[in-house]
Amino acid sequence: MKHLIVLLLLILAYPANAASLTIELDHSRTTWQTADLLKHPAAQTVQIVDDVSYKRTMTYRAVPLAALLPGLLAHNHVQAVALDGFAAELAAAPLLQQSGAQAWLAVEDPVHPWPPLATGKPSAGPFYLVWTRPQASGISPEQWPFQISTIKQLKTVAERFPALLPDPALAVNDPINQGFALFQKNCLACHRLNGAGDAQVGPDLNLPYSPTEYFGSDFLKRYIRDPQSLRHWPQAKMPAFAASVLPDADLELLVGYLKHMATRKTDAH
Incomplete structure (x- = not known):
């Protein structure tokens, strides 16, 4: 006792x-x-x-x-x-x-x-x-x-998840590859793409559809800047990406990567 x-x-x-x-x-x-x-x-x-x-x-x-x-x-x-x-x-x-x-x-x-x-x-x-x-x-x-x-x-993201990679024929400094780097930095923590990634928070950004296929380009940029301005609900988790965090030029590169990957759909699983 x-x-x-x-x-x-x-x-x-x-x-x-x-x-x-x-x-x-x-x-x-x-x-x-x-x-x-x-x-x-x-x-x-x-x-x-x-x-x-x-x-x-x-x-x-x-x-x-x-x-x-x-x-x-x-x-x-x-x-x-x-x-x-x-x-x-x-x-x-x-x-x-x-x-x-x-x-x-x-x-x-x-x-x-x-x-x-x-x-x-x-x-x-x-x-x-x-x-x-x-x-x-x-x-x-x-x-x-x-x-x-x-x-x-x-291992690096590129090594672990080849389904995220842009067309290998593109130059290393091609804007699409620059957009891929921004995707890794700003999006991959919450989202998968082509079923690839470890995050379990947000939806896949290419399957079944890329947001570039159902958002007009300007609206997609507005959504990334301030998700609650277009889709408002209390449980939303996606943060706003202000220009101080993601400058307009970087936002353009990021959307360019997503548009490119919409032509490269492949389910990693």
Whole structure:
């Protein structure tokens, strides 16, 4: 009976919303607990101005993400998977750099939880990738995944999902290939295309139809700029892509890639 009481006391003393984060690299697999990250030797208190998710200045206890990715090289690629299926594809180079924009893993303290993202919504915790000086490296909102559960090293998007690739006859610097790069950066975290991708949030953007087939070009651009302006419903998850995040020239390239892929339909499955 005494042992049972001690066990119950330990359970009650452990924060109910403490969490774990698994980091899977090619040569290592580590599972971090909330408490261990909060007391990590590299942990600092960082202030994030204009936080992408909270739309205001926020202060976090955070660890430089590079400190949690031993052995990862600049040419490598990782994916951050969120609890809701959001899968952010991230080039390793920006995550590892020490100047300009710097990546941090913000850790939610169960004793001092973060505010909800909106009424009736959870917080951005338990783990949230935030950036100091994001403008220095052109970091997009899709590179701020929150509610992260796993970070894993993978092959590049092009290697894993050939069904996403434009016509191989195109030059490397062709506008269609530039649009493909923008698609990876801004869309692939939520959407699949030709059945290819790991995201489980938004619809496929080529099957059965590309949005370029049912949206006029100008309306598609307006939809990407502000989805709620054309299709308004409370459960909508797609964020607006302001010109400061996706300039008009980039938006044109992105739509050009989608138009091109509408002629290259192939179900990856």
